Amino acid sequence: AVVSTQSTGDKKRAGKAKAPFKRAEYFVNEGYRTDMNDKRLSRLKHKVVKVPDSVKLLFVMRIANIPGPMPQKVRKILQNLRLTDINNAVLVQHSDNMIEKIKVIEPYITWGYPSLRSIHNLIFKYGYGEVDGVKLALSSNVIIENKFSKQGLLCLEDVVKQIFEAGSHFEMLVKFMYPFKLQPPKGGFRRVAQHFSKNGAWGNRAEKINTLIRKML
Secondary structure, three states: OOOOOHHHHHHHHHHHHHHHHHHHHHEEEEEEEHHHHHHHHHHHHOOOOOOOOOOOOEEEEEEOEEEEEHHHHHHHHHHHHHOOOOOOEEEEEHHHHHHHHHHHHHHHHHEOOOOOOHHHHHHHHHHHEEEOOOOEEEHHHHHHHHHHHOOOOOOOOHHHHHHHHHOOOOOHHHHHHOOOOOOOOOOOOOOOOOHHHHHOOOEOOOHHHHHHHHOOO
16 A cells, blocks of 8 residues: 655645635636626716616516626625516616616626516516514415505506606605526526626616516516
C-alpha cells in the first residue's frame, strides 16, 4: 500500500493555498457586475419607454435573479412592488412614476398590457386576499361582499371590472390581494439575460404579455 508522507497540517495548508485565487475571482466578478449595474442605472435618464396613453393597467412579473450584488435602488423597488420571488406578478396602474420604477428593475422582470380576459383568469385562478389576517383564495363572492359591500363591490366580476378599468377602488383592491404566484411556462424562460425584443425574456412585451399569461395559468 502507498502511504502518504504529507501530514494533516500540510494537507490543510495546501487546501488553504487555493482559497485566495477563488476569492480574487469572486471579487473580480462581483466588482464587474456592480460596475455594470451602476452604468446601466446611470443611463436610465436617457432611456425613453413609450406606452400608449390608452393603457391604464400594467402586468409586471419577476422572472430573474441576476448573480452578484443587487443595487439597493433595485432591491427597494422590487420589495415595494412585492416582486421578491420568481414568477410573482402584480397589477399596477400606468403612470410616469411607475414607468420610471420599471426602467430601474427591468432586467429582473417582464411586463406588458393585460387584457380583460387575462385579468379575469388571473383573479379567478390565482387570486388570494387577506381577511382578518388569513390568506384566502378568492373562490367565493361572499368574501368580496363581506369585505367590500360598502364600496358597491359584491362579486369577483366587480373586482375584475374595477381593476381592469383602474377604478377608484383599485389601490384598495390590490393591497387586499396577494401577488399572483404563477406556474413557470413549459420549458422555463429562455435567454433570461436578453431583452424580449431580441428573442429574450425580460422587458416590455406589450399586448404579447397575454400570450405568456395564458402559458402560465
